[in-house]
Amino acid sequence: MDVIVIGGGITGVATAYQLRAAGHRVCVVERHATVAQGATYGHSGTVLPTPLDVWFGPTFMENRRTAKSGVVTKIGFNSGARDFLKRLATLQEPAAFEEQMGRLRPLIELSRDTLADIETRFGLEFEQRNGVLHVVRSAHEWELTQPALDLLRRYEVPHHVLTAAECAALEHSVPTDPDFAGGVYFESERTANCPLFAKLVKQLLDEQGGVTFQTGREVTSIRVDNQRAAVELAPRTGDSSRSREVDVIAGDAIVVAAGVGSLPLLEQLGLRLPLHPLRMHTLAAPVAHEECVPHMTVIDAVKRITITRMNHRLRIAGGAVVQPANLVNKPLGEALTREALALLGQATHDWIPGAAKISAALPWEGLKLLSPDGMPLVGNALHPRLFVNAGHGPSGWGMACGSAKVIADLFAGATPDVPPDTLAALRPERFRD
Numbered sequence: 001m002d003v004i005v006i007g008g009g010i011t012g013v014a015t016a017y018q019l020r021a022a023g024h025r026v027c028v029v030e031r032h033a034t035v036a037q038g039a040t041y042g043h044s045g046t047v048l049p050t051p052l053d054v055w056f057g058p059t060f061m062e063n064r065r066t067a068k069s070g071v072v073t074k075i076g077f078n079s080g081a082r083d084f085l086k087r088l089a090t091l092q093e094p095a096a097f098e099e100q101m102g103r104l105r106p107l108i109e110l111s112r113d114t115l116a117d118i119e120t121r122f123g124l125e126f127e128q129r130n131g132v133l134h135v136v137r138s139a140h141e142w143e144l145t146q147p148a149l150d151l152l153r154r155y156e157v158p159h160h161v162l163t164a165a166e167c168a169a170l171e172h173s174v175p176t177d178p179d180f181a182g183g184v185y186f187e188s189e190r191t192a193n194c195p196l197f198a199k200l201v202k203q204l205l206d207e208q209g210g211v212t213f214q215t216g217r218e219v220t221s222i223r224v225d226n227q228r229a230a231v232e233l234a235p236r237t238g239d240s241s242r243s244r245e246v247d248v249i250a251g252d253a254i255v256v257a258a259g260v261g262s263l264p265l266l267e268q269l270g271l272r273l274p275l276h277p278l279r280m281h282t283l284a285a286p287v288a289h290e291e292c293v294p295h296m297t298v299i300d301a302v303k304r305i306t307i308t309r310m311n312h313r314l315r316i317a318g319g320a321v322v323q324p325a326n327l328v329n330k331p332l333g334e335a336l337t338r339e340a341l342a343l344l345g346q347a348t349h350d351w352i353p354g355a356a357k358i359s360a361a362l363p364w365e366g367l368k369l370l371s372p373d374g375m376p377l378v379g380n381a382l383h384p385r386l387f388v389n390a391g392h393g394p395s396g397w398g399m400a401c402g403s404a405k406v407i408a409d410l411f412a413g414a415t416p417d418v419p420p421d422t423l424a425a426l427r428p429e430r431f432r433d
């Protein structure tokens with residue numbers, strides 16, 4: 001088949017890889033000049049999520065009105081944003097959290113296998129590093145962490161529950177003054193460079209043939225009927241008025257993997273989704289004192305702020321801002337940006353004091369698409385020729401590889417390697433039920 005993949009982030013690139021491996025010809029359409037320029041660019045490195053990483057559950061936004069949550073909420077009376085947060089809050093209930101994690105876990109495990117297969121098959125190097133330490137400040141937060149720890153035990157995920165002193169003994173950069181409740185160390189969980197991986201896979205696909213990348217092209221609409229599938233493209237910037245006719249790419253099927261850009265494209269076709277774009281921030285800070293730099297990734301488990309060493313810099317990522325969806329394409333404004341970046345600066349000061357020169361850090365912001373039930377959208381939607389692979393929220397790095405395999409299996413008419421309840425929970429049309 002000839003398949004059009006909309007979006008050249010990690011999800012689109014991983015989807016192109018799996019479809020090509022299954023023998024299809026693929027055309028990836030990306031509006032930026034190259035791949036991995038959207039949410040994929042801003043990644044904080046964590047390859048696969050554990051129950052402590054997902055953006056739902058007892059610890060996520062528990063204290064939503066204060067900076068303690070790690071999320072800045074400015075939604076006013078906007079009903080869409082309110083509904084979104086209300087739905088997400090139902091997963092704070094431990095039983096609901098466990099149930100949803102049970103559905104997500106098979107996709108995480110499939111992603112682990114799929115990524116390992118690509119890595120070993122091609123010997124790819126993308127700054128993989130082992131060792132992730134989650135730290136928790138207060139006794140109350142530690143209490144809220146317990147359902148996630150129960151799941152780690154139940155799923156037999158290798159991990160060590162540590163006291164504050166044990167955390168400091170393991171990771172010298174984390175101070176025990178002021179005291180904190182404890183931490184969880186994952187020896188074999190990894191961080192790695194997501195945009196680098198996406199570019200290496202693109203390079204592989206370029207070399208192997210069978211996949212074309214139409215970069216610098218924006219899809220404005222999708223057409224699907226019984227005969228074919230097609231996308232319309234916006235004129236290239238700088239095109240003369242004479243050549244401003246609509247470009248169309250036609251194929252047999254389409255996969256929408258356009259991150260936040262998936263929402264308007266699907267809405268045009270009548271699929272209105274309650275997913276919400278979250279504005280996220282990163283700081284890339286030069287090292288201040290080499291001896292204070294952590295040798296493993298340190299994550300503030302409640303604020304969802306990740307501190308990772310990447311070459312000569314520290315990358316501090318988090319500082320989510322929840323706004324009404326119609327504001328996310330406008331500049332955030334100085335005060336809110338300051339508030340979000342202050343969360344990152346404070347986390348650095350709290351957990352790895354002296355390591356980073358925050359005053360010289362380069363800020364970045366981007367959007368990630370979060371679903372109110374914590375599950376991405378993966379599968380067929382609206383028409384047999386239309387598929388969606390989007391909405392991975394905070395965990396698209398490695399999970400994109402597993403969800404791409406699910407898409408390729410669905411194309412082949414094969415049963416994907418996840419249980420039926422996981423497959424049902426991934427259905428893009430589930431919010432219509």
Ligand SMILES: Cc1cc2nc3c(=O)[nH]c(=O)nc-3n(C[C@H](O)[C@H](O)[C@H](O)COP(=O)(O)OP(=O)(O)OC[C@H]3O[C@@H](n4cnc5c(N)ncnc54)[C@H](O)[C@@H]3O)c2cc1C
Pocket residue numbers: 006007008009010011012029030031032035036037038039040041042043044045046047048049217218219220257258259260261262265280281282306317318366367368389390391392393394395396397398399400
């Ligand atoms: C600050 C930050 C930190 C993160 N940290 C982690 C982490 O540690 N671990 C993890 O697993 N995940 C993390 N994530 C989430 C992860 O980055 C995302 O889940 C993942 O990158 C989503 O990939 P994507 O390809 O779906 O979306 P994107 O990377 O946003 O790609 C979508 C692409 O589609 C293109 N596009 C959109 N509309 C159109 C259109 N109409 N026509 C043509 N092209 C279009 C865009 O230009 C974009 O390149 C983080 C996200 C952020 C923002």
